[in-house]
Amino acid sequence: MALKLASDSEDLAVAHEINVTPFIDVMLVLLIIFMVAAPLATVDVKVDLPVSNAQAAAKPETPVYLSLQADGAIRVNEDAVELGGLGMAIEQATAGDREERVFLRADKAITYDQIMQAMNALRAAGYVHVALVGAEAAGAAQ
Secondary structure (H helix, E strand, C coil), X not given: CCCCCCCCCCCCCCCCCCCCHHHHHHHHHHHHHXXXXXXXXXXXXXXXXXXXXXXXXXCCCCCEEEEECCCCCEEECCEEECHHHHHHHHHHHCCCCCCCCEEEEECCXXXXXXXXXXXXXXXXXXCCCEEECCCECCCCCC
């Protein structure tokens, strides 16, 4: 017994349509993933950042500290400055070396907005190497 196809030729006919079923399956899976992941990525949660317990990095001999105090005062090393004069004060403290790292330390009571204003002033002055200084945990000096 032999099986006879609809056409008498030996070759099967070539289908000229695109099979979109696998494409639709993949797109539906991606849609479901994004529908689940999107609300998780936009959650607004208050964050109380912990103290760092990492090993302290080596500091240069004369580091340049930018301090933001709880009362809103801004200090470059020990000198009080205004936000508008921050770029000039940092430039004097670093002797014009824009590649020198500036260590930014801020009081817990300082808002994120105040920190970003200080960082924007540093960036406007050409200082992009900024290290955030945190309190060391009691067990970090092991």
